[in-house]
Structures are given as C-alpha cells and as structure tokens.
Amino acid sequence: MTDAHDTAADSSLRTTGGAPPDDDGSSASEAPIPLLEPREGIPPVIADEAALAKVVAAFAAGTGPVAVDAERASGYRYGQRAYLVQLRREGAGTALIDPVACPDLSGLGEALSGAEWVLHAATQDLPCLREIGMVPGLLFDTELAGRLAGFPRVGLGAMVENVLGFVLEKGHSAVDWSTRPLPEPWLRYAALDVELLVDLRDALEKELDRQGKLEWARQEFEAIASAPPPEPRKDPWRRTSGMHKVRRRRQMAVVRELWETRDRIARRRDVSPGKVLSDAAIVEAALALPAGLHALAALNGFGQRVSRRQLEQWQAAVDRAKALGESELPQPGQPVTGPPPPRAWADKDPEAAARLSAARAGVSALAERLNMPQENLITPDTVRRVCWEPPKAVDADSVAEALAGFGARAWQIEQVTPVLVAALSASPA
Numbered sequence: 001m002t003d004a005h006d007t008a009a010d011s012s013l014r015t016t017g018g019a020p021p022d023d024d025g026s027s028a029s030e031a032p033i034p035l036l037e038p039r040e041g042i043p044p045v046i047a048d049e050a051a052l053a054k055v056v057a058a059f060a061a062g063t064g065p066v067a068v069d070a071e072r073a074s075g076y077r078y079g080q081r082a083y084l085v086q087l088r089r090e091g092a093g094t095a096l097i098d099p100v101a102c103p104d105l106s107g108l109g110e111a112l113s114g115a116e117w118v119l120h121a122a123t124q125d126l127p128c129l130r131e132i133g134m135v136p137g138l139l140f141d142t143e144l145a146g147r148l149a150g151f152p153r154v155g156l157g158a159m160v161e162n163v164l165g166f167v168l169e170k171g172h173s174a175v176d177w178s179t180r181p182l183p184e185p186w187l188r189y190a191a192l193d194v195e196l197l198v199d200l201r202d203a204l205e206k207e208l209d210r211q212g213k214l215e216w217a218r219q220e221f222e223a224i225a226s227a228p229p230p231e232p233r234k235d236p237w238r239r240t241s242g243m244h245k246v247r248r249r250r251q252m253a254v255v256r257e258l259w260e261t262r263d264r265i266a267r268r269r270d271v272s273p274g275k276v277l278s279d280a281a282i283v284e285a286a287l288a289l290p291a292g293l294h295a296l297a298a299l300n301g302f303g304q305r306v307s308r309r310q311l312e313q314w315q316a317a318v319d320r321a322k323a324l325g326e327s328e329l330p331q332p333g334q335p336v337t338g339p340p341p342p343r344a345w346a347d348k349d350p351e352a353a354a355r356l357s358a359a360r361a362g363v364s365a366l367a368e369r370l371n372m373p374q375e376n377l378i379t380p381d382t383v384r385r386v387c388w389e390p391p392k393a394v395d396a397d398s399v400a401e402a403l404a405g406f407g408a409r410a411w412q413i414e415q416v417t418p419v420l421v422a423a424l425s426a427s428p429a
Contacts, residue, residue: 030165032161032165032166033166033167034166034167035160035166035167035168035169035192035195035196036169037188037192038188038191038192038195039195040093040094042096042184043093043094043095043096043191045096045097045182046095046096046097046098046101047101048101048102049102052097052102052105053107055087055095055097055108056107056111057111058091058092058093058095059089059092059095059111060112061091062089062091062092063089063091064089064090065116065117065118065198066087066088066089066112066116066117066118067086067087067088067089067118067197067198067201068085068086068087068117068119068125068129068134068136068194069085069086069087069120069125069190069197070082070084070086070128070129071083071086071177071190072128072177073177075174075272075274076176076177076178076271076272076275077178077270077271077272078267078269078270078271078272079267080127080128081099081128081131082099082128082129082131082132083099083100083177083178084096084097084099084177084190085097085105085129085132085134086193086194087108087194088194088195088198090198094191094194096187096190096191100178103132104132104133105132105133105134106132106133106134107133108133108134109133112134112136113137114137114138115138116136116138116139116140117136117138117139117140118139118140118142118197118198118201119136119139119140119141119197120141120142120143120156120159120197120200121141121156122139122141122144122224123141123224126224130229138225139221140205140221141220141224142156142197142200142201142204143155143156144220144221144224145201145204145205145208145217146159147372147373148208148213148216148376149204149207149211149213149371150371151163156168156170156193157170159200159204160196160200163200163203163204164196164199168196169188169189169192170189171189172185172186172189172190173189211371213372215411216411219409223409235256235330236259237256237259240259240279240282241279241280242279242280242283243255245283246283246286246287249330250321250322250324250329251286252286252329252332253321253324253328253329254285254289254317254318254321254322255282255283255286256330257317257320258282258285258286258314258317258318258321259282260317261314261317262277265313277301278301280301281299281300281301284299284300285299285302285318289322290315290318292315293311293312293315296314296315296318297311338381338384338388339352339384339385339387339389340388342384345388349388352388355390355423355424355426356383356384356388358422358426359383359420359424360383361423362419362420362422362423363378363383363416363419366416377412377415377416378408378415379406379408382403382407382408383420386399386403386406386420386424387420387424390402390424391424394421394424394425395421396417396421399420399421400417403416
C-alpha cells in the first residue's frame with residue numbers, strides 16, 4: 001500500500017469534514033483512506049528483559065518526537081494499570097511492550113527523557129505510565145491541541161481522519177487488554193494507534209501556529225507534564241452511581257460499608273468492582289435496609305447467581321452499618337471548599353450571582369471568538385471562585401493575580417482578565 005507517512009506528510013492539514021476551515025472558509029472533501037496495516041507490519045510483543053534492552057537502545061538512537069500510547073483493562077480489572085504500551089519513533093519503528101512481563105520501564109523512560117512525547121488525551125495514560133517508570137519531560141497532547149484549534153471532534157480516529165485523511169479501525173478500544181496472549185487483530189489496532197500520531201502532531205502544530213495559538217498549547221502541555229500525581233480521592237464511596245437517591249445517614253453508612261467491602265474483594269481478585277457488585281445493587285440495599293438474607297436476596301442485583309456465602313458477606317456489611325452509633329454515621333454531603341453551588345447564589349449573594357452571570361456571558365463570547373471550548377479557555381471553577389470572592393480593588397493586576405493563584409496559565413490570564421475585570425466592575429441591574 002502507499003506509504004502512510006509520505007502520504008500524510010504531503011497532505012499536511014487535509015480535512016474531510018469537521019476540521020477548522022481555511023481562512024477562505026473552504027475545506028477539502030477527499031474520501032479518507034483506510035489504514036489497514038502498520039507500515040512495517042505488526043511488531044512482536046516485547047515480553048522479556050533482553051528484548052526490552054534492544055528496544056531501549058533502538059529508541060534512544062531514534063530521532064524526533066516519540067509517539068506513546070497505553071492500553072488498560074477498564075471494566076475488566078481492578079485499577080487502571082497498563083497492559084500494553086505502544087511506542088513509535090523515527091529510526092526505531094514501532095514497539096509493543098507487555099508491562100506485565102516487563103513491569104519496570106524506567107530505563108526506557110530515561111532513554112526518552114530528552115524527547116518530546118506525543119500522546120492523545122495524555123491525562124488518561126500518564127498515571128498508568130508513571131506506575132511503570134515512564135514520565136515525560138516534554139509533551140504534545142494531540143487531543144488538547146485539537147480542542148485549542150477548534151476541532152469539534154477530538155477523538156483520535158476523528159482527528160486522524162479529519163486532519164490527515166486516514167481512517168483508523170477502532171473496534172478494539174474496549175476489549176480486555178489483560179488477555180494473554182493478545183490476539184493479532186488487537187495488536188494491529190494497537191500498533192496503528194501510534195502509526196500516525198507524530199504526523200498528526202506535526203499537522204496540528206502548523207494549524208495552531210497559523211491560528212496564533214501555538215504558545216498557548218505549549219503552556220498547556222507544560223502544565224500537564226509538570227503536574228504532580230493527583231491526591232487520593234476523599235470518600236470515594238460517595239461517587240457511587242445513584243447516590244443522589246440516598247438521603248438518610250444510616251443509608252449512607254450502608255453504601256459506605258458495601259462499597260468498601262466490594263473494593264476489598266475486587267482488589268484481592270483483581271477484577272473491576274462493577275463485576276463484583278453493581279452500584280445499582282449497593283444503592284438498592286441502602287434504601288431497603290434489608291433485615292436478613294431472605295430480604296437481601298429479593299433485591300435486584302442479589303438474587304439468582306449470588307451464592308449464599310456472597311449474600312452473607314453483603315448482609316454482614318449491611319448489619320455493620322445498621323449497628324453504628326449516631327456519631328459514627330457519615331455526614332450528608334462532602335465538606336465544601338470554595339463557593340457554594342451557583343444555583344444558590346441568587347439567595348445567598350445576589351451581587352455575586354450577577355457577577356457570575358456577566359462573567360459567564362463574557363467568557364462564552366470570548367471562547368466563541370477564539371474558536372475553542374470555554375473550559376479550555378478558563379475552568380468554570382476558576383470563574384466561580386473569582387466571582388464569589390473578587391479582589392477588593394478590581395483591576396487588571398488584581399484579577400490577573402487571582403487567576404494565577406488558581407492555576408491559570410499566562411495565556412489564559414492574558415485573554416480572560418479583561419473579560420473578568422468588566423464583569424466584576426459592572427453594577428448589578
């Protein structure tokens with residue numbers, strides 16, 4: 001077949017619908033080309049230290065940016081560990097690495113420390129890559145670049161099609177990547193995911209430069225690369241789907257006990273918690289407060305295929321929650337930091353509500369002019385915090401300082417400060 005690299009390089013920003021139009025409003029309409037095979041074929045999976053050492057040497061000797069991707073087994077296994085790592089670099093080709101057989105990839109990470117890493121939706125893969133010793137120093141996120149450039153569809157398949165004119169087969173994105181051995185069609189899919197990632201990066205860099213947004217993107221990429229690992233989530237059981245139905249503290253305690261019991265079992269068995277017990281079943285048990293096994297077995301999610309031993313462990317969790325003293329019960333809601341929900345502003349502080357309304361309208365208009373999502377221009381939480389407690393003296397310097405304190409990047413501060421100064425200075429109607 002035609003060499004995809006050469007074809008993509010020739011096409012530059014080749015749109016097939018859904019990309020930002022050229023300045024004259026036109027866009028190409030050529031039929032996209034199916035990308036069926038990696039250009040050097042499917043590489044063997046690296047599953048031992050000797051083969052890994054060769055890959056490290058090859059990629060260290062390669063040139064230019066390195067495309068990086070990782071496949072997880074979300075919905076099948078506990079946690080978000082990587083089960084396959086894909087890389088591609090000029091001069092080194094494509095590598096598929098099994099991080100179960102080779103759990104320490106810090107040597108590869110060090111070999112690539114001076115290279116720019118190209119990922120799509122980097123924040124999804126960086127945590128699992130960090131676990132195996134791969135941490136980028138320089139980063140280019142093609143999904144975020146697409147957002148900043150104004151693409152309405154920023155999934156990898158859509159971006160490759162709209163920008164480069166190739167169709168990626170996406171049928172294996174949600175499979176169980178912990179499967180061993182990995183089937184050949186899955187490996188082909190995985191190799192193709194990094195096949196054109198650097199080409200996509202190059203085309204998006206040109207488009208961002210054309211729009212005057214390249215420096216903005218670089219600041220965003222730097223923020224992602226330098227961000228520390230997120231803090232563990234407090235009270236993760238509160239994120240149980242359907243939790244809004246649970247009103248009483250005793251019922252909340254049942255959710256907590258069932259969630260924590262399920263989590264221990266899922267961790268021990270290395271399976272997705274949802275495969276142990278569904279969120280819907282947890283909420284139903286919390287609402288019903290079953291008195292015994294018979295009542296529990298009558299609830300959705302606990303009947304038929306659930307063994308008596310399993311029912312006993314779930315009922316024991318319910319009973320533990322029912323036996324707690326009042327002081328041990330969870331409090332409703334989570335401790336609130338920052339401003340209250342916007343829906344409460346009109347009653348609590350009508351002037352703050354007016355400031356927020358003006359700020360939202362201004363940010364929305366600015367985002368539309370800049371052709372990017374509002375949340376990429378400035379986070380809604382930052383806008384709310386500045387509007388709830390504005391600087392005592394509202395001017396460009398004080399608002400810029402407030403935005404910087406909430407983590408806004410320099411380009412965001414430059415763009416948004418005039419809008420917020422106007423909103424914070426406006427007299428309420």
